[in-house]
Amino acid sequence: MQVALNFRDESIAQKVLWLLEHFKNDGVEVIPLDDSDTEIIANFKEGLDELALIREGKLASRNVQELLDEL
Numbered sequence: 001m002q003v004a005l006n007f008r009d010e011s012i013a014q015k016v017l018w019l020l021e022h023f024k025n026d027g028v029e030v031i032p033l034d035d036s037d038t039e040i041i042a043n044f045k046e047g048l049d050e051l052a053l054i055r056e057g058k059l060a061s062r063n064v065q066e067l068l069d070e071l
Contacts, residue, residue, distance in 0.1 A: 004033065
């Protein structure tokens, strides 16, 4: 069985991890999840927000070459 946990407080996360470490001999394995998906989604949302601001005239669009250089 696999369980994913999300902690808002780092200190609580550390306490739970400490507790789980005591069950290693019983077969419990702690595997940190890759946060790259979260980062990709956050960057995508940031881009959508930027496009909305451009459409509203609150932000000037960037030069295409600058965008391509960034990619």
